[in-house]
Amino acid sequence: MSGPADTGEAAARASSAGGSFPLAAFLSRWADCAVQDLAASDSQTLPLSTLLRYAGAEDLRRWHGVGLGYADPRGAPWLRSAIAGRYEALGTSGVLACNGAQEAMACVLRAALRPDDHAIVVVPIYGPSELAVTSLCATSGVALDPDRSWSLDLHRVAAAIRPNTRLVLANFPNSPTGASLDRAALDGLVALCRRHGLWLVNDEVYGRTDARGGAAPVVDRYERGVSVDGLSKGFGLPGLRVGWAACRDEGLLDRAMAQKSLLSSCLSGPSEVLAHIALGMEGRITALSRSIGRRNHRRLRALLDRFPDLFEADAPANLAFAFPRFRGAGGAVRFAEALARQAGLLVPPSTLWRSPLAQVPDDRLRIGLGRLGSGPALAALEAHLIRSAPSRGGAACTG
Ligand SMILES: Cc1ncc(COP(=O)(O)O)c(C=O)c1O
Structure with missing residues (x-):
């Protein structure tokens, strides 16, 4: 190790x-x-026909009237409100809807990191996320321990922190190991990040299929926590390309929005309606x-x-x-x-x-x-x- x-x-x-x-x-x-x-x-x-069969009257009205012009750059307010409702004490302004979880991740990382910063990545992690960080600033890795059920050793995270460390990036529940954080481990990681004023960005796309039910989203536990999630994995709807970043710090989300405007103008209107239906059927x-x-x-x-x-x-x-x-x-x-x-x-x-x-x-x-x-x-x-x-x-x- x-x-x-x-x-x-x-x-x-x-x-x-x-x-x-x-x-x-x-x-x-x-x-x-x-x-x-x-x-x-x-x-x-799920096929489109199944989603539409379970749609409520309001969503069906939206579906039949959906426009194909440019939509709200942050995501339709009713979609962001449904996403925000999944978290404790998060308003619509705490959500940036993106084209898939990976776009949300890229925008948050670009918003949070500068070239003279340092970041810590919990490994293994989805390749594009690791590359997004290493292309932005100096990076250290902390490996999950295969000999201890892929647990995260907080001492190793603490030892990797430098004066210019700004962010810890993780993917819990983790792919490919399946590791997840229990409440105590998450609290310990949050306490460490809080002590050093670090952003804690967690990719939570495998939360719905965690065998033990999954820990709380980091955004609910930490004022500088960013939960990245979407409909591609446990919802089985990667073709909708709907993901999001959820965060209590509106300044960070504003900067992430500015990064998103360099990548894509908005979500697809039909996908927003279908995503809203899917969230209602979660x-x-x-x-x-x-x-x-x-x-x-x-x-x-x-x-x-x-x-x-x-x-x-x-x-x-x-x-x-x-x-x-x-x-x-x-x-x-x-x-x-x-x-x-x-x-x-x-x-x-x-x-x-x-x-x-x-x-x-x-x-x-x-x-x-x-x-x-x-x-x-x-x-x-x-x-x-x-x-x-x-x-x-x-x-x-x-x-
Ligand atoms: C851990 C993880 N995060 C993000 C993604 C990408 O999600 P999306 O398709 O919503 O961009 C994947 C896709 O395999 C993944 O495994």
Whole structure:
């Protein structure tokens, strides 16, 4: 395990200059031979007809009258009000609606960080978020600890703080590890950030599928907390491209808005209406996403338990994906490549979350479990395992 990886700074800057996003490169490399997908971390999507069936009279009126001109740059007030209502004590002005969670993240980071600042990133994290920070200022990484259920060691965060540290960036519930913060850990992180006057920006897109229900949003616990969230994951609606940043500091949101105006003028009007309908159905959609994930986790567990020499399965941490250790002799990367090449099945290895900032174990696979149609993909995984390890004796696949 590495601690705060100050020595990773130069490498981080070099990698951000290239702008590489290994997960996207992996998906695009194997896209042509993919017939089954266990790579996706978004939950089962809903068709337009289902959303409209559950729409109330007001939303149906909006839907039939929706304009296709430029919309409110911060998001329609009724959409921001519905988003704000999900948090404690947050008004409409505490929400900036964006085209997906990642746009919200990029705008907040650009608004909060200057070139002579320093930031701390909890690793592993979604590649574009890490690159957004390392392209803006000096950055240190603090790794989640694989030997302690991916917990965050606050002493390591404290040790990484410098006089010019401005921000801590995290992704809890985390992808790919599934780690989440319990109440005490979140309180400890907030107390540390408060003591040093740091922004705490948390990507919360996997909150709805957290197996234990998820911690409180950071915006509810901390006056300088920024919760980034959206409809792409647990809602299963990435095609709407609706995300947001929620924050009690209106000055930061104003600066984030200024950054957003450099990227996109507004959200799509139809997406705003559909997002409002989806938010009104959150309980129903989340229950569906969680029950699909739970069923797929059970199926995966039954399968992996038959190959104990190849896999060490964890208890479900996030219902949208699993992150088991692969013990085969050839390693997780070769296994994933053989799976793609021979079975047309995409399963990203943990090396795709590798970071120059801190160590990420290279012996894991992130298996997406949010979709209704995962049965055939899991059957393809089983067939591949039987083919490549007929004796179950642990012979690794060769790519
Ligand atoms: C942790 C995390 N944050 C953000 C995103 C991007 O979300 P969106 O599609 O809403 O921009 C992803 C997508 O995979 C993700 O895994």
